[in-house]
Amino acid sequence: MTSRITPFAPRRVLVLGGTGEANALIDAIASIPEIEPILSLAGRTAMPKLPAIATRIGGFGGIEGLRAYLKAERIALVVDATHPYAAQMSGHTQAACTAVGLDCLRLARPGWTPREGDDWRRVENVAGAIAALGEAPQRVFLTHGRLELDRFAQAAQHFYLVRAIEPPEDFDKLPRAQLILARGPFGERDELALMQAARISRLVSKDSGGDATYGKIAAARALQVPVILLQRPASPAALAVGSVAEAVAWLRAHVTAP
DSSP: OOOOOOOOOOEEEEOOOOSSSHHHHHHHHHTOOTTTEEEEEEOOSSSSOOOOSEEEEEEOOHHHHHHHHHHHHTEEEEEEOTTOOOOOHHHHHHHHHHHOOEEEEEEEEOOOOOTTTTTTEEEHHHHHHHHHHHHSSEEEESSSOOOOOGGGGGGGTTTEEEEESSOTTTTGOOOSEEEEEEOOOHHHHHHHHHHHTTTTTEEEEEEEOOSSSTTTHHHHHHTTTOOEOOOOOOOSSSEESSHHHHHHHHHHHHSOOO
């Protein structure tokens, strides 16, 4: 009698990406035979850099849409490596994974730690950032992203320097502004030169963490420019790590478990 050997089937891991950590995680697990990674991107960038693996672009249609996708695609594990400020997506991911009984890991780089010479004013949201700018006219470097850009029009006394990968839809609503289209990372020397040339007196930023966008924080410290820092939203994750190495270890433990 000839025995039949069941072919090895790697476990499908959905990585919700859009960050450098997600890309690094994909690179790290692409060669692990027990894992079949699938990358999901929100589709907010028109020409994203795509890895050589299965990639899904676009939204899922809320919690129910993601839950249906997880079941239909036989996803075994989920890593939420979206931006630290992608609160809605993280909440939907946790809820969908709980509904179908899947383990989900949140991978989010730690926020920045203030150093001597930093002048940070932490605020909860864009409304708080606008209030923190004050009434006196300032020259503001806006680096908090494209969302809610139009709300700064209510503080029209300020000049705004906006940097984005693609033209923001609401940029023209800012009465006094300049747009720079560029893709990071941005080093401290370049940020210092940019802020000096534009005579920046305030920096508005998210507490993104990591090295890719830290140059502006270091430049603000060198120029003694106050930084208005939007606080991170609370994470709904039951389990979270701050490094790619920890995420890889978590995945290995799960895919090799009996």
